[in-house]
Amino acid sequence: MDKLRITGGRPLNGEVTISGAKNAALPELCATLLTAESVTLTNVPRLRDVATMRLLLDNMGVQSETHGERGGMSFQAPDSLKPEAPYELVKTMRASVLVLGPLLARFGHAKVSLPGGCAIGSRPVDQHIKGLQAMGAEILVEHGYMVAQLPAGKTRLHGARIATDMITVTGTENFLMAAALAEGETLLENAAQEPEITDLAEMLIAMGAKIEGHGTSRIHIQGVDRLRGCTHQVVADRIEAGTFLCAVAATGGDVILRHARAEHLDAVIDKLHDAGAEIEAGDGFIRVRASGRLKAQSFRTTEYPGFPTDMQAQFMALNCIATGSSKVTETIFENRFMHVNELVRLGAKIQTDGKVAVVEGIDKLSGAIVMATDLRASASLVIAGLVAEGETIVDRIYHLDRGYDQMEAKLRGIGADIERIK
Ligand code: EPZ
Secondary structure, three states: OOEEEEEOOOOEEEEEEOOEOHHHHHHHHHHHHHOOOOEEEEOOOOOHHHHHHHHHHHHHOOEEEEEOHHHEEEEEOOOOOOOEEOHHHHOOOHHHHHHHHHHHHHHOEEEEEOOOOEOOEOOOOHHHHHHHHHOOOEEEEEOOEEEEEOOOOOOOOEOOEEOOOOOOHHHHHHHHHHHHOOEOEEEEOOOOOOHHHHHHHHHHHHOOOEEEOEOEOOEEEEOOOOOOOOEEEOOEOHHHHHHHHHHHHHHOEEEEEEOOOHHHOHHHHHHHHHHOOEEEEEOOEEEEEEOOOOEOOOEEEOOOOOEOHHHHHHHHHHHHOOEOEEEEEOOOOOOOOHHHHHHHHOOOEEEEEOOEEEEEOOOOOEOOEEEOOOHHHHHHHHHHHHHOEOEEEEEOOHHHHHHOOOHHHHHHHOOOEEEEEO
C-alpha cells in the first residue's frame, strides 16, 4: 500500500492548476448512458473513482477512449448494452448508484448492486428508490441488488413531483437524468444546489434536455423523446481548490490556484478570511496568502451554499494549529470525524461528542505515522503533515487517490517536502 512521507514546516508558494471536479465527472460519465450517440467529456480528472466508473460502464458494454489533451474522454453507449452494475465494482464506489436513473430512463430496466455503507456513514439510497418509484419504476431489493423495471406495457418513465425527505446530491442527479427522458414534466422540490448539479444539468441541456431551475432548490424538467451526443467540459473541483486554500492558510505562503472558481467556495473563503488569510479572486483564479498563526474558526456543515461537509476535515486541520478554540459541527454524515483520532496522534487537542468536535488550537503539531480512513480525512492528514514538526507518514493513501489528481506532485510543485513511498 502506498504511503506519503511529508516533512513539515515549509511555506507553500507558486501556482497550482485545479483539476476537473470528481463529483461532477462521476454523474457526467453516467449521463453518457442516456444516448447512443458519442459523448465527449474534457477536463476529466485522473482519479481512481473515475477509473472505477469507466470500468463499470465498460462492463456494461459502453465503448470509451481517452484523448491525450487535457483529460478528454469519449463514450458511446450502444442499444445492445447490458444494464447491470455488479457488486464487485459497486462496493468500491457508492457513486455507482448514479447509473440507476439513466439505465431506467433509456433501457427501462436495470440491476444495480446496493452500495453498502462506507467509513463516513451508512449512506442509504432509499430516497433514490422512492423518487424513481414516483416516476413509475418498479424497484425490488433482493440478494443485495436493486432490480428495477417498468410496469408491463410501459416503455418510459413518467414525470413526477419529487420531494425527498432530505436534500440528496446524487439523488438529485439520478432524478435529473431519469426525468430528462421521462414522459411529461418532473418537479424536484428540495433539490440539491451544489455546483456539480448545475454542471450536470448544463451537460444534459447540451444533449437536448429541457431543464430549468438547476442550482436552486426547485428544478423543473420537461422530458424529451431522445438525447443527442455533446461535448462538455467538467467544472473545476471546488473541494480540491478548498483543500489547497486550507493547506496554504495552514503552512503560510502565497499561492495562485488556476481554474478555481471562487464563487463556488463562498462559505469556505469567508471562514478563511475571518481566520486571517488574504484571498483574492479573479476570472478563473484564486490567490491565497497567509503568514503566522491564524484565528481558529467555528463552523457547521450544511448543504450548498453552506459550508461543505467535504471541507470539514481539511478546515479542522487548520483549526488545530490556529489560535483559540473552535467548534466544528457535522450535520450531514453521522460518522465523519474519523480523522480526529489521527490528528490527535499528531498532537492535536480535539474532543468529540456526537456531531460536535471542539478543537483547542496549539502552536505546533509533531510528525507521526497516521492512517487515512476516507477521502477527505486523508486530505486533512496531509495538511496536518505539512505543518507538523518533523516527518509524518500518511498510510493507506489509496483513499486520497480516489479523489485527488496527483496531490503530492501538485504540493511538491509549490514547495512542499512530500514524496510517495510505494
Ligand atoms: C455526495 O454524496 C458526494 N458524493 C459526497 O462527496 C458529499 O459528501 C455528499 O454528496 C454531501 O455533499 C458524490 O457526489 C459522488 P447525499 P451523496 O445523498 O450524494 C442521506 C466526497 O468526499 N441520504 O447528499 O451520497 C445521507 O446518508 C464525497 O467527495 C439518505 O438518507 O450524499 C446523508 O446523511 C463524500 N438516503 C445525507 O442524506 C438517501 O437515499 C446527504 O447525502 C440519500 C441520502
